[in-house]
Amino acid sequence: xxxxxxxxxxxxxxxxxxxxxxxxxxxxxxxxxxxxxxxxxxxxxxxxxxxxxxxxxxxxxxxxxxxxxxxxxxxxxxxxxxxxxxxxxxxxxxxxxxxxxxxxxxxxxxxxxxxxxxxxxxxxxxxxxxxxxxxxxxxxxxxxxxxxxxxxxxxxxxxxxxxxxxxxxxxxxxxxxxxxxxxxxxxxxxxxxxxxxxxxxxxxxxxxxxxxxxxxxxxxxxxxxxxxxxxxxxxxxxxxxxxxxxxxxxxxxxxxxxxxxxxxxxxxxxxxxxxxxxxxxxxxxxxxxxxxxxxxxxxxxxxxxxxxxxxxxxxxxxxxxxxxxxxxxxxxxxxxxxxxxxxxxxxxxxxxxxxxxxxxxxxxxxxxxxxxxxxxxxxxxxxxxxxxxxxxxxxxxxxxxxxxxxxxxxxxxxxxxxxxxxxxxx
RNA sequence: CGGGCCGUAGCGCAGCUUGGUAGCGCGCCUCGUUCGGGACGAGGAGGCCGCGGGUUCAAAUCCCGCCGGCCCGACCA
Numbered sequence: 270x271x272x273x274x275x276x277x278x279x280x281x282x283x284x285x286x287x288x289x290x291x292x293x294x295x296x297x298x299x300x301x302x303x304x305x306x307x308x309x310x311x312x313x314x315x316x317x318x319x320x321x322x323x324x325x326x327x328x329x330x331x332x333x334x335x336x337x338x339x340x341x342x343x344x345x346x347x348x349x350x351x352x353x354x355x356x357x358x359x360x361x362x363x364x365x366x367x368x369x370x371x372x373x374x375x376x377x378x379x380x381x382x383x384x385x386x387x388x389x390x391x392x393x394x395x396x397x398x399x400x401x402x403x404x405x406x407x408x409x410x411x412x413x414x415x416x417x418x419x420x421x422x423x424x425x426x427x428x429x430x431x432x433x434x435x436x437x438x439x440x441x442x443x444x445x446x447x448x449x450x451x452x453x454x455x456x457x458x459x460x461x462x463x464x465x466x467x468x469x470x471x472x473x474x475x476x477x478x479x480x481x482x483x484x485x486x487x488x489x490x491x492x493x494x495x496x497x498x499x500x501x502x503x504x505x506x507x508x509x510x511x512x513x514x515x516x517x518x519x520x521x522x523x524x525x526x527x528x529x530x531x532x533x534x535x536x537x538x539x540x541x542x543x544x545x546x547x548x549x550x551x552x553x554x555x556x557x558x559x560x561x562x563x564x565x566x567x568x569x570x571x572x573x574x575x576x577x578x579x580x581x582x583x584x585x586x587x588x589x590x591x592x593x594x595x596x597x598x599x600x601x602x603x604x605x606x607x608x609x610x611x612x613x614x615x616x617x618x619x620x621x622x623x624x625x626x627x628x629x630x631x632x633x634x635x636x637x638x639x640x641x642x643x644x645x646x647x648x649x650x651x652x653x654x655x656x657x658x659x660x661x662x663x664x665x666x667x668x669x670x671x672x673x674x675x676x677x678x679x680x681x682x683x684x685x686x687x688x689x690x691x692x693x694x695x
Numbered sequence: 696c697g698g699g700c701c702g703u704a705g706c707g708c709a710g711c712u713u714g715g716u717a718g719c720g721c722g723c724c725u726c727g728u729u730c731g732g733g734a735c736g737a738g739g740a741g742g743c744c745g746c747g748g749g750u751u752c753a754a755a756u757c758c759c760g761c762c763g764g765c766c767c768g769a770c771c772a
């Protein structure tokens with residue numbers, strides 16, 4: 270992709286009202302554009318990142334044995350009458366349709382998935398089953414804030430599992446927990462599991478996935494003796510300020526998983542006859558990750574004073590090629606030629622390249638933009654590098670560049686892509 | 696939903712106190728000079744001063760109402 274053709278440019282100045290690092294850097298870098306409070310358009314660069322995060326989530330969900338579906342975002346009120354949640358979900362956007370029919374915009378989907386499973390699963394042979402979707406969710410937050418971290422419309426992967434027995438549920442729950450940790454690890458986030466209140470559904474604990482960072486709005490409590498990690502809901506009130514007992518760490522919640530027990534299966538009468546002829550209520554769990562929030566979190570954790578530092582796995586492009594033009598037309602032609610064949614070679618091999626081919630833009634400006642956009646590997650082709658038959662190689666997290674012979678670049682890029690991530694957290 | 700700050704060119708801001716022909720920086724267009732860490736000169740385009748009402752000879756400026764954005768708090772199955 271030629272940067273000169275890319276829709277969405279960088280800007281030197283941060284938006285005046287951006288509060289968080291993710292809001293300002295993603296806006297300045299040309300990844301997202303705010304439409305209204307808590308609502309964003311993803312520009313080509315930002316959409317690539319979001320798509321990669323979703324792909325990682327999909328892979329891990331599929332590995333878990335879950336199947337992807339897509340449910341509507343427009344939910345009829347009647348479904349919520351069944352569970353008595355129409356008034357209880359206070360963040361639900363509610364609207365009126367033709368003939369005075371009432372609808373809510375999806376903030377979660379138990380009310381749709383439970384009847385769906387009931388429609389297709391009629392025998393114990395149809396269980397267990399796990400279904401997920403990746404969809405925009407809507408929550409009428411009283412206060413949207415912090416860029417992608419708390420929006421009113423945001424991307425969410427919601428998974429629901431259905432089991433005949435508690436044991437089977439628990440086994441799946443633990444596997445889901447591991448899958449979640451794998452998602453975060455692959456996205457460059459060190460998430461830890463915190464126990465949380467089960468809310469209104471269960472006596473059991475639910476679990477949150479928390480990424481410790483000073484930018485976090487949440488707090489987790491780590492018991493200094495047992496190492497147990499908790500969110501503040503389940504820490505005794507008297508212990509909330511007790512720094513002797515708990516290490517208190519700021520963090521961002523990037524996902525949560527809930528045992529739902531039979532709350533929804535009972536409401537929708539989802540049950541089946543077991544092998545022994547007994548009717549059993551289906552045991553459910555739900556599991557959520559917000560890819561857009563993950564994207565914001567990655568920026569919070571991986572940036573420096575110059576811009577974003579994307580992990581290879583989610584970077585919008587893997588390689589940022591910069592060409593620096595020369596006053597000598599012949600040399601210029603050579604630079605163009607070398608760059609073109611390098612891009613072709615890399616792209617043919619499946620490497621994603623953003624080529625800053627802009628004319629009349631100074632080297633400093635191109636470098637500043639590359640740092641801001643944060644693609645993990647920068648290659649420079651210039652008169653200087655060509656004199657050595659080389660390109661200049663600099664990883665985003667490094668200070669200094671080194672020269673790599675043109676003919677070796679593609680191979681070294683492959684080795685680099687295979688190598689484990691070396692990220693410095695902010 | 697309570698409290699506060701803010702809406703002026705694409706972006707960042709000044710002007711408002713004390714009403715009188717709308718400015719600066721960045722960005723953008725043209726020409727020339729530059730050409731490895733956000734270059735320089737010259738010329739130029741671009742405004743319903745958030746919206747509506749009021750006061751006044753005259754409103755970006757004063758008054759009232761509304762809309763929007765952000766911050767603190769509450770909230771966050």
